[in-house]
Amino acid sequence: xxxxxxxxxxxNAIVDILSPVSDELIAAQEAHGMKRNAMNLIxxxxxxxxxxxxxxxxxxxxxxxxxxxxxxxxxxxxxxFIGLTANDQFGQIFSHDIxxxxxxxxxxxxxxxxxxxxxxxxVTPDGHRTMNTYLGACVHLNPTHxxxxxxxxxxxxxxxxxxxxxxxxxxxxITAADLTHKYQRKIALTLSDTxxxxxxxxxxxxxxxxxxxxxxxxELELISLYQTNDxxxxxxxxxxxxxxxxxxxxxxGSQIITEHETVRVHAEPTQVVDTTGAGDSYAAGVxxxxxxxxxxxxxxxxxxxxxxxxxxxxxxxxxxxxxxLIPADLKAA
Amino acid sequence: xxxxxxxxxxxNAIVDILSPVSDELIAAQEAHGMKRNAMNLIxxxxxxxxxxxxxxxxxxxxxxxxxxxxxxxxxxxxxxFIGLTANDQFGQIFSHDIxxxxxxxxxxxxxxxxxxxxxxxxVTPDGHRTMNTYLGACVHLNPTHxxxxxxxxxxxxxxxxxxxxxxxxxxxxITAADLTHKYQRKIALTLSDTxxxxxxxxxxxxxxxxxxxxxxxxELELISLYQTNDxxxxxxxxxxxxxxxxxxxxxxGSQIITEHETVRVHAEPTQVVDTTGAGDSYAAGVxxxxxxxxxxxxxxxxxxxxxxxxxxxxxxxxxxxxxxLIPADLKAA
Numbered sequence: 001x002x003x004x005x006x007x008x009x010x011x012n013a014i015v016d017i018l019s020p021v022s023d024e025l026i027a028a029q030e031a032h033g034m035k036r037n038a039m040n041l042i043x044x045x046x047x048x049x050x051x052x053x054x055x056x057x058x059x060x061x062x063x064x065x066x067x068x069x070x071x072x073x074x075x076x077x078x079x080x081f082i083g084l085t086a087n088d089q090f091g092q093i094f095s096h097d098i099x100x101x102x103x104x105x106x107x108x109x110x111x112x113x114x115x116x117x118x119x120x121x122x123v124t125p126d127g128h129r130t131m132n133t134y135l136g137a138c139v140h141l142n143p144t145h146x147x148x149x150x151x152x153x154x155x156x157x158x159x160x161x162x163x164x165x166x167x168x169x170x171x172x173x174i175t176a177a178d179l180t181h182k183y184q185r186k187i188a189l190t191l192s193d194t195x196x197x198x199x200x201x202x203x204x205x206x207x208x209x210x211x212x213x214x215x216x217x218x219e220l221e222l223i224s225l226y227q228t229n230d231x232x233x234x235x236x237x238x239x240x241x242x243x244x245x246x247x248x249x250x251x252x253g254s255q256i257i258t259e260h261e262t263v264r265v266h267a268e269p270t271q272v273v274d275t276t277g278a279g280d281s282y283a284a285g286v287x288x289x290x291x292x293x294x295x296x297x298x299x300x301x302x303x304x305x306x307x308x309x310x311x312x313x314x315x316x317x318x319x320x321x322x323x324x325l326i327p328a329d330l331k332a333a
Numbered sequence: 334x335x336x337x338x339x340x341x342x343x344x345n346a347i348v349d350i351l352s353p354v355s356d357e358l359i360a361a362q363e364a365h366g367m368k369r370n371a372m373n374l375i376x377x378x379x380x381x382x383x384x385x386x387x388x389x390x391x392x393x394x395x396x397x398x399x400x401x402x403x404x405x406x407x408x409x410x411x412x413x414f415i416g417l418t419a420n421d422q423f424g425q426i427f428s429h430d431i432x433x434x435x436x437x438x439x440x441x442x443x444x445x446x447x448x449x450x451x452x453x454x455x456v457t458p459d460g461h462r463t464m465n466t467y468l469g470a471c472v473h474l475n476p477t478h479x480x481x482x483x484x485x486x487x488x489x490x491x492x493x494x495x496x497x498x499x500x501x502x503x504x505x506x507i508t509a510a511d512l513t514h515k516y517q518r519k520i521a522l523t524l525s526d527t528x529x530x531x532x533x534x535x536x537x538x539x540x541x542x543x544x545x546x547x548x549x550x551x552e553l554e555l556i557s558l559y560q561t562n563d564x565x566x567x568x569x570x571x572x573x574x575x576x577x578x579x580x581x582x583x584x585x586g587s588q589i590i591t592e593h594e595t596v597r598v599h600a601e602p603t604q605v606v607d608t609t610g611a612g613d614s615y616a617a618g619v620x621x622x623x624x625x626x627x628x629x630x631x632x633x634x635x636x637x638x639x640x641x642x643x644x645x646x647x648x649x650x651x652x653x654x655x656x657x658l659i660p661a662d663l664k665a666a
Binding site for chain 2: 019020051052054055056057058059060061070088089090093096097098100101115313314315317318319320
């Protein structure tokens with residue numbers, strides 16, 4: 001049975017509000033509980049406080065899994081997305097931008113007065129981002145939003161760990177995973193964030209062992225999951241839990257570990273402006289490579305190419321068509 | 334009498350929606366009346382059509398005079414802005430961003446259901462921008478919005494030519510100019526756009542001759558105003574109509590022509606990504622320099638520095654504090 005979509009992503013539908021900030025601003029906010037370089041969940045009151053601290057901002061569609069879907073579309077892949085916005089201007093921005101990447105997206109917007117989710121992203125001079133997310137409409141994502149036909153039509157369903165933070169969304173997550181396997185499709189998961197891993201470690205471990213075919217994590221998330229300080233030890237453990245593990249290591253590149261082989265690739269050289277979306281775009285490159293049946297090393301290379309584009313400017317979505325960045329030798333493959 | 338503000342800007346309050354497009358897309362739209370590299374006024378239906386042609390976009394506050402106010406604030410100048418948004422999410426973005434630059438802004442948002450103005454900006458590979466603006470709430474700006482106290486408290490009131498496109502806004506423009514001179518303040522005008530000049534040439538000429546103390550224009554706008562193909566001839570004519578004329582010439586730099594002297598400066602070297610806001614930021618540098626009583630050549634240099642920052646990335650507002658870019662020898666002045 002052929003699939004209509006190479007990739008279905010399910011995640012939070014978020015508009016990012018980004019601005020550059022000083023290290024001092026973050027340091028001062030750490031006293032108020034803000035975790036640097038992490039994703040902090042906030043309420044509307046705190047959102048307003050943080051917004052007022054930010055300089056003139058740039059708005060762009062975001063959301064981890066949706067960034068992956070957008071990049072997958074930018075590579076030329078046929079993808080779909082499930083996620084919940086509200087019927088407001090931010091929701092319209094979100095919907096426009098995912099459709100602009102030719103991604104199938106038809107989750108009806110929420111009409112109950114809760115706004116589209118927003119992430120207030122503070123970018124420090126080192127290019128790293130500290131996210132402060134008001135989930136808004138996203139917390140209302142539930143199993144009824146998981147379109148069985150879409151899951152059935154998609155070779156891989158990709159889930160972001162952030163969904164574990166909300167009970168209904170977590171249930172939607174389980175539903176999607178069950179349907180994926182009902183139709184002999186594959187399920188991919190990204191761990192999303194070290195603090196998210198800490199919040200849900202045992203649930204993540206069970207979920208990975210029972211249901212995940214492809215696991216994405218950065219080095220910090222993986223060592224947090226396995227409660228070790230040694231990346232190699234964490235990888236060995238992950239390898240026992242999942243047959244296909246992808247680990248990103250920032251400027252040190254990435255590796256893909258399967259039953260049969262381990263491949264390592266370097267990061268593509270670029271000037272880092274804003275790391276928002278680095279992992280999401282990397283995952284898209286790997287998943288697009290897999291959909292093209294490329295060797296693992298080339299999948300990882302596409303991941304590095306996508307990440308380099310995305311971190312070279314503000315915002316998590318590519319400003320250049322990723323299809324135009326595919327090296328000629330891979331197009332010929 | 335000392336002034337509370339160095340600069341009061343009055344103009345359209347717009348949120349920019351920017352995305353990269355191909356030359357072919359613009360060429361195809363020219364058949365539908367879109368003028369390349371210009372500001373095209375559009376209705377909501379056309380706005381939707383154009384938005385659907387655009388790739389994944391970036392939203393940021395814009396508006397010509399407001400960009401100038403924001404840059405003036407970023408230099409450390411004390412400024413104010415008058416312009417009309419609606420009470421919607423785009424209006425909130427606009428208001429946040431101008432306050433973030435410490436610009437006084439208190440025009441109450443419109444509550445009649447018309448949305449905040451949006452400019453759909455198509456950026457071609459050469460870095461030039463073609464703007465398509467739905468004026469929304471802006472067309473309701475009228476003389477009652479011109480706060481006499483603000484005009485009185487501001488050394489210079491800066492007006493964007495785009496306001497001439499709407500009868501009520503044009504009347505607000507005249508009111509502001511009259512008040513400016515009532516309080517012996519100075520009035521500055523930017524011609525904004527060649528097509529705007531063509532639409533209102535005789536009104537512009539009368540207004541400049543009767544009321545304008547400082548005139549900003551790019552070379553194309555100036556030769557359009559004086560209906561000549563020769564920039565030097567246009568400058569000679571402008572010099573007769575206004576005692577202080579500032580002409581930008583893109584990569585060829587800029588010149589300031591007064592009764593007493595003519596100064597020329599080169600453009601600062603930079604990689605051009607998106608020229609949106611180039612003229613607005615340049616004007617802010619000149620006006621900030623004037624507020625610091627710097628020599629004209631140094632005023633123009635600050636203009637070039639601001640423009641170089643703004644055109645090196647997507648969007649019309651600086652991502653770096655312009656105060657941090659003021660050369661040490663000028664700070665000491």
